Amino acid sequence: MKTNKYCLILLLLISISYSCIEKKGESKDLYAGMDDKTKTRMQQYYRQGKKLYLTHCASCHQIDGKGLASLYPPLSGADYLMKDPVKVACIIKKGISGEIVVNGTKYNQPMPSLDYLTNIEIAEIITYISNSWENKSTLHEVKTVESITKGCL
Ligand code: HEC
Incomplete structure (x- = not known):
């Protein structure tokens, strides 16, 4: 009987730690000030964005968004990205080359x-990266991205 009780406590602890791991990465006030409809959309965008980020971006910018040495710039806490997150839609669509400066460090890899x-x-993806790690922004709608990508050079 005694062992069963311990097992239960152990299971409880394991499930608590799992729920902690799951929450890690989301900014605390991800849904602050949002009505229920926007919150639901934000949840969908964020979850999808995370999956897409892990597939298409994390190999260079890393899972924690910190980038890699002088090769790949960080996205977490990046002044370049956070100045106007939705503007990076063209970088994603068209790529970028030449020197850029992120948080005072120069990068020059295509x-x-x-x-x-x-x-x-x-x-x-933009909703995910601008609301993860050290970043806090808002929901970035497809309509806005559409109008930006129409104008990419
Ligand atoms: C093959 C590696 C690679 C992949 C994959 C990649 N990037 Fe980049 N990214 C770079 C490099 C290198 C730069 C710096 C470009 C330069 O020096 O001109 C950069 C620059 C950026 C910047 C602007 C600088 C900054 O840090 O804010 C953003 C934003 C960005 N990438 C987002 C993304 C997103 C989002 C994805 C996935 C959709 C992605 N990147 C996929 C290598 C990559």
Whole structure:
């Protein structure tokens, strides 16, 4: 009987720690000030965005968004991204090359174009990266991304 009780406590502890791991990464006030409808959309965008980020971006920018040495710039806490997150839609769509400065550090490696990603996928990715790690922004709608990507050079 005694062993069973311990097993139960152990199971409880395991499930608590799992729920902690699951929450890790989401900004605390992800849904602050949002009505229920927006919150639901935000949840969908964020979850999808995370999956897409892990598939298409994390190999260079890393799972924790911190980038890699002087090769790949960080996204977490990045002034370049956070100045106007939705503007990076064109970088995702068309790639970028030449020198750029992120948080005072110079980077100069080409990022390939990921033009197989659709506007909705880009909106989800931008929503995810601008609301993860050290970043806090808002929901970035597909409509806004659409109007930005129309104007990419
Ligand atoms: C093959 C590696 C690679 C992949 C994959 C990649 N990037 Fe990049 N990314 C780079 C490099 C290198 C730069 C810096 C470009 C330069 O120096 O001109 C960069 C720059 C950026 C920047 C602007 C600088 C900053 O840190 O804010 C953003 C934003 C960005 N990438 C987002 C993404 C997103 C989102 C994805 C996935 C959809 C992605 N990247 C996929 C290599 C990559």
